[in-house]
Amino acid sequence: MSDPPARPHTPGEPTSDQGHFWPVPAGAHPDAAASTFGPAERRLPRHPPVATPPTLERSGPRFPSSHHQATADLTRFAGAAAPPAIGQRILVAGRVTDERGQPVSGAMIEVWQANAAGRYHPPAEEQDVLLFPALDAALHAPLDPHFRGAGRVFTDDDGAYRFLTIKPGAYPCLERPGTWRPSHLHVSIAGPVWAARLVTQLYFEGDPLLAQDPFYQALGDEEARRRLVATLVALHDAPEHALGYRFDVVLRGLFATPFEAAERGGGGR
Amino acid sequence: MSEGKGGSGGGPGLDAAASLDGDAVQLSMLPQVSATPRVPITASQPIGSFWRLLAEPALADLTRFGAAGPRLELRGTVLDGDGEPVPDACLELWHPQPAAAEFPAWGRCATDAAGRFRFLTLAATSLSVIVLVRGLPLPLWTRVHFVALGDASGEAPGEALDDALLASLPAERRATLLARPLGDGAWEWDVRLQGEGETVFLDF
Numbered sequence: 229m230s231d232p233p234a235r236p237h238t239p240g241e242p243t244s245d246q247g248h249f250w251p252v253p254a255g256a257h258p259d260a261a262a263s264t265f266g267p268a269e270r271r272l273p274r275h276p277p278v279a280t281p282p283t284l285e286r287s288g289p290r291f292p293s294s295h296h297q298a299t300a301d302l303t304r305f306a307g308a309a310a311p312p313a314i315g316q317r318i319l320v321a322g323r324v325t326d327e328r329g330q331p332v333s334g335a336m337i338e339v340w341q342a343n344a345a346g347r348y349h350p351p352a353e354e355q356d357v358l359l360f361p362a363l364d365a366a367l368h369a370p371l372d373p374h375f376r377g378a379g380r381v382f383t384d385d386d387g388a389y390r391f392l393t394i395k396p397g398a399y400p401c402l403e404r405p406g407t408w409r410p411s412h413l414h415v416s417i418a419g420p421v422w423a424a425r426l427v428t429q430l431y432f433e434g435d436p437l438l439a440q441d442p443f444y445q446a447l448g449d450e451e452a453r454r455r456l457v458a459t460l461v462a463l464h465d466a467p468e469h470a471l472g473y474r475f476d477v478v479l480r481g482l483f484a485t486p487f488e489a490a491e492r493g494g495g496g497r
Numbered sequence: 498m499s500e501g502k503g504g505s506g507g508g509p510g511l512d513a514a515a516s517l518d519g520d521a522v523q524l525s526m527l528p529q530v531s532a533t534p535r536v537p538i539t540a541s542q543p544i545g546s547f548w549r550l551l552a553e554p555a556l557a558d559l560t561r562f563g564a565a566g567p568r569l570e571l572r573g574t575v576l577d578g579d580g581e582p583v584p585d586a587c588l589e590l591w592h593p594q595p596a597a598a599e600f601p602a603w604g605r606c607a608t609d610a611a612g613r614f615r616f617l618t619l620a621a622t623s624l625s626v627i628v629l630v631r632g633l634p635l636p637l638w639t640r641v642h643f644v645a646l647g648d649a650s651g652e653a654p655g656e657a658l659d660d661a662l663l664a665s666l667p668a669e670r671r672a673t674l675l676a677r678p679l680g681d682g683a684w685e686w687d688v689r690l691q692g693e694g695e696t697v698f699l700d701f
Contacts, residue, residue: 348550426541427544
């Protein structure tokens with residue numbers, strides 16, 4: 229690791245030619261003020277984050293296949309010989325790019341979700357059952373013994389990914405009693421840029437429950453909300469295989485590589 | 498909302514896609530590198546609780562593939578604004594170096610019922626850490642430094658002064674990024690999300 233730049237840095241301002249991140253635009257993420265339901269009130273830091281040049285965080289972890297196994301088919305949790313998961317089969321596919329439109333390859337995409345009836349697989353650890361009884365006991369929907377609801381895939385050289393699962397059901401929102409969470413997949417993307425770590429949720433186009441969902445509505449910007457909605461698409465080669473949904477993800481990117489900065493005379497945009 | 502995403506880059510059609518194990522489905526995904534210099538980023542959402550469906554306790558042991566070298570054990574507790582333990586946090590740790598066959602350089606650990614976490618890895622002077630917490634809209638980025646403290650003469654920790662971030666922080670805030678040596682390669686470092694001794698979180 230090289231010595232960090234000593235100059236003070238305001239996020240997003242191109243202060244050196246080593247590459248900085250674009251500032252996150254207002255409204256791109258949920259408003260903190262709209263996210264203080266549930267436990268967040270005692271968990272949100274009071275200090276603003278300290279702006280610092282990304283000395284290490286411009287790169288990030290890699291996930292060799294020898295270390296991490298991919299699970300691209302969530303419908304076959306119980307093994308090829310067992311019955312598949314019950315539910316509407318969906319193929320979710322898309323690309324992960326950065327803000328410049330460049331593909332992000334080698335990113336680890338993890339997904340987890342409720343079953344078709346809106347019930348999460350019970351926690352594996354007894355400790356978790358003790359910790360979160362409400363999370364399981366409050367849900368009356370049936371379990372599917374053939375669906376665990378967790379998968380992991382890696383983006384290819386073009387940033388593309390895909391996995392097969394079933395469409396999750398809606399379930400009651402514990403943070404806002406009386407409301408139901410829309411069908412959603414949790415999506416985590418850990419990748420080659422540490423500062424671009426993203427955990428988000430994928431929603432489905434046309435879901436009327438989006439209008440009342442506190443997590444979705446915590447995004448003040450309509451375009452930002454819409455980008456979390458997967459689009460129904462035709463699978464040209466095998467339309468009978470599953471319903472197709474497209475979900476593209478855009479991660480933060482570096483303002484400039486040294487080469488690009490040099491081409492522009494060391495300045496910013 | 499029914500006619501595709503429009504606007505930002507992608508065309509409406511998925512020419513796309515997939516080859517899944519055991520299924521003879523082949524779809525071709527067209528590359529769509531946007532010509533625009535900046536594409537709007539995807540929004541963050543809270544992690545929730547059920548990421549534990551993916552939890553693998555082994556990921557907290559970065560030495561599990563037989564990496565050679567001095568060991569470092571990092572343990573601590575995640576605490577909320579009331580000083581109560583946070584039992585549903587996820588910590589990710591990264592050595593800023595490439596993964597090797599015997600060393601993944603990246604690890605993950607869930608907090609337990611008492612808010613505790615524990616990593617086993619190779620010795621380092623500092624590590625990058627991301628804390629993901631149920632209820633929070635964004636990940637929290639931070640760093641933990643392993644600084645050999647000065648002797649009884651009160652000599653300042655030399656390595657800390659070489660780090661621009663540490664040097665820029667007031668002493669009481671700097672202390673939140675310094676692990677405490679416990680001996681035998683073990684270090685203790687608590688993450689205080691809010692309140693007194695709140696950990697320094699970073700914005701890049």
